Amino acid sequence: MLAGFTNVTFEFGARAIIRNATWHIQPGERIGLVGYNGTGKSTILKLLVGEYTATGGVVERGKSVSIGYLHQDLLSAEIEKSILEVAMDAFQKARDIQAELHELEKQLETKGDDADLLDRYSHLLHDFEVAGGYEMEHKAEEILHGLGFDTEVFNKPYQQFSGGWRMRVLLAKMILQAPDILLLDEPTNHLDLPSIEWLEKYLIHYEGSVVIVSHDQYFLNRMVTKIVDVYQQELHQYTGNYEYFVNEKALRIELQQKAYENQQDFIRQQERVVERFKAKASKAAMAQSIIKKLDKLDRIENVELERPNIRMNFAVDKQPGKVICTLKNVSKSYGDLSLLKNASAEISRGDKIALIGANGKGKSTLLRIIAGTEGHEGSREWGHNVVESFYAQHQLESLGLDNNLIEEMQTSRAGKTDLEYRTLLGCFLFGGDDVDKRIKVLSGGEKARVALAKTIVSKANFLMLDEPTNHLDMHSVDLLIESLNKYEGSLIIVSHDRHFLSRTANIYWEIVNGEIREFKGTYEEYVRWKEKLNIEEAARLAKEKEEAGKKQKKEETKAAVQAPQPDKPYVNLNMVKTEYQKQQKQFDKIEAEQAKLKADNDSILADLANPAIYSDQAKLKSLEAELKKVQDALDKVNEQYETAFTKLMELEEQLQNA
Template identity: 35%
Template sequence: MIQFKNLTLARGAKILVQGASFQLHPGHKVGLTGANGAGKSSIFAMLRGELHAESGDLDIPPHWVIAHVAQETPALNDAAVEFVLDGDVELRSIEQALAALENAPEAAGSGERIAELHMRLSEVEGYSAKARAAELLSGLGFTSADLTRPVSDFSGGWRVRLNLARALMCRSDLLLLDEPTNHLDLDAVIWLESWLKEYRGTLMLISHDRDFLDVVINHIAHIEQQKLTLYRGGYSDFERQRAEKLAQQQSLYERQQRDVAHLNKYIDRFRAQATKARQAQSRIKALERMELISAAHVDSPFGFSFRASISAPDPLLVLDDVDAGYNQLAVLKHIALTMRPGERLGLLGRNGAGKSTLVKLLAAELQPLNGKRVEGKDLNIGYFAQHQLEQLRLDESPLQHMLRLDPQTREQEHRNYLGGFDFRGDMVTSPCAPFSGGEKSRLALALLIWTRPNLLLLDEPTNHLDLEMRHALTLALQEYEGGVVLVSHDRALLRASCDKFVLVADGKVEAFDGDLEDYRDWLTQQRLKEKNVDLVAEVESDKSSNKQDRAQNKADRQARQAERRPLLKESEQIEASMAKWQAEKTELDSRMAKPEIYSAENKNALQDILKRQAELTKQIDQAEERWLEIHEILEAIPAIA
């Protein structure tokens, strides 16, 4: 087991944790929570042996294997499946030892050692290792064709998934996962939580996804005011315990009662409008549960609301028999969708099905291939997607961004508004270049909300946001009276914010009659169907001996090859450019990390670096967007057998 014995941990002069004492037993699954900067990542570094306690002891059994997700992935030529297999270090060492002995001239005299190695290979399930690695990759969204692609072929987000698969491949005693769902879509999140529930070792997890935490973990280790306290139960149990503690503080209690009364008012209004549809009832339950959640977050540093729209046409936006895609190849066909004020749609669908394509179509970033996209008069779209973070001016502060957006409003009013997003003190006037991903997301949301949109398009808005900010966003969305289209892997946000769900699958956009539990069942059925289809296809392929069929198949393959070839070539060119730009950006980032660059005499050099960083970020972002478009098109072209 792991023992914390009166442990104190510091970073420089700052004490992060003081006097922590508790035990983690094998099989414990622990969610590590606390405010940004409280010390969660430092505790992970200490468990990995990269940091040491100021005082006290941390005891970890010396024979334990510790697995974690690497932050960087080199552009290797290794096949994806081989890269994942490298996560099992003992397996690789056995394979290497066997290869050396079996190929040696004196192999005949090493029979006993070879037999021992084969026995150990069997014990570590080495003969099924490649199948297990393929299953991990499949669960995380990779196709069978991806297994043999070199690691260098994959973009940044997909390399993060490769690193995660490699960590899961390791037969570890302690698994450390820091925000593992950040780069996953909903079906991969659901698969991962099922895998982690079956994991037999000790798990420590940093996550801002409350549903994910509730399903996976059985303890919470919470950092607050330099105290690291272990709570028994899931995240919801922890929230209840913390709410009771905070409610005893009168000033916070009064604020809590105001929030709960406000939320109850909204629940009553929604209940009166709701149909008996299961998803509507599910949303009512989610909102009722938020009373308890609100109580646990009354001391949150975030508090904001959407500004009322100046006007709202009805309908806001109509898609009439629209086809959408890229380079005249439709990814989605015959879309019929009408958005009205107050409607809240959650988009469901597997990775690559076209959810982001639909959102781009709604945002007018993509024009219809066929059909009509009709905007209501005075439509004002607020579109949030991760690539929009790169449009922030890195050398400007949050206050400068607000003044640029609305120079007529008084500076103090902008400061007050930014305070609701926890931009306070010096942070309001500091350049946003060194901001974390979460801080940039908060700033982008603040800028979007200020524009008074009457239609919100939110594509994974919670990436990099902590639990407190996610809760504040959920509360703000309850007040918002415009239309909402939401893509998110955060099921708590989907449940509390969406009245209807739309399924994007098989090139279609259709209403989904069910809630998120029904969607989980749908995903399971899809995976079973795919396995059955693959099995039937194998059998049929073995039976097929008709020459005419073979000739037709050959013609089809040649046609698909001709269609795919220019796309694959463009994809390779993009990947080569991205690798070069990433290398240059990494070098600039290292220069930015040196204190001397911020001196007065280096002011011009700093400005040049910031400018080049922004250019590279934009180039990389545009390249990744095009790469994704290409691969959506490639997925729409039937695979070449």
């Protein structure tokens, strides 16, 4: 066991997060920590790392066990280093040794004959190698590349990056530290699909244990082999992925419910017997015996699947025409960065489009162009009778921070009464005095629910949804999927949640080389299609490279054949032979001298490697002077060797061409 809980209870004031919970993390486990919003998943991670202290029980952590904890609060840290330096801070020991080496180098510039400094420097070089110092920059660059960073930005300050990119840098650092236990709180929230896929491949082969808090069901299904469910202040453990957990949890609740009902039937039967015979003297003893058995009975608790249910119903008022929106020759650039170039596409009635791809390719920009909130070149035309609603990715862009919930709903201009707005907000779990809260005090998940409520009340027949599942728990995501599948209008979605996309979209758009590439079908079919395209593209590039090489070689051969051949100059063969023999003797002499000097150099270095020599300063200085003399002579002989060798090759070529 690396870490875990034994009968742990933790309370915030009068509210219990967990009671008498036992959970042990074993080496090599990949665990998904799940639960509805507000059940305390992040709190449990903080208990594991010691940020919170348990109210009761024991939180266990092995003395030599290292724990890495990645969470959203880290983003606010003030860091002035470059992103490469931040990632390389994972090698703290090697970085400290490197700093000491630099300091020693400065001292050796003025005290080159100090034996203690030289000895310390030699030992530090060994320690630096053992600590991975020579590999740390390469490894940091490799991880940053995998998480979507280009080489050109490695030396840019960390502070210049947005929260999403900062989270990637911190994730890179955490991965490089390679702790025994890796705790990841919503690691995919700020990652695009290519980066999520890279992270999956990395974590599958990670040698330590991994605990993941995530609302990404697709990610959990591929990543974890065990689920710990925070439910009713208890930790329930399931061996399997998320899909197995969902089915097994429902089965456990069903079995417990049946056991409860059977026990209740038995209790009612026994109570009827007692009621019938307790007044009869001959049966009184039997009745008392039954009563005692019932008192000692281990009662099964009634259980129902408790979960917060958001009631979503996307209504449509008007039926639009056949065409929702047409894009013709749309171009969009930011300075030298070109996102769209003469792109054309059409959205038809009934289309449910997923706009996917890597970050920075222009997905959100294209969505804003369709919504009419982003300037561009080319044309964008609405179809007949289109009523649109735009759910923005960043809630701060679309919500008035000083409005309360009713005031914010009124900005939708749906013409509803305050009572109707209260009823709708109640469907999104805002009851009673919650509607008087200001937007600025709401959590990310609460803001997302308000924005969804505004989208629903609009009765739009065309929805534009930018990351609608961010901050929603998995059950709420499933409810949103169910509602969108019943929705009679058209929609276009930007999302990195593959579970969500695979169950809502029937068309997939990807921006490739500034154009919109379209695929109609399921998500699994899209993935296979894309893999096929990638293979075909790689084969095409390889063939083009091969053909270009053949063409270049052919042209070079043709040019060589067609080039006029110069007349060969007259060569006195006897003179060349004589000079060649003379030069060969000179070269052999230089080569022998070079070998002798190399042997002398190696012998002196061997003497200097003996620690005992440093106690005899006179001998040490003599050896250092002799070493300098030999190395100077060796440098001179090496130059003579190069000159003689070149001359010898020239004479040899003349003999061959004569």
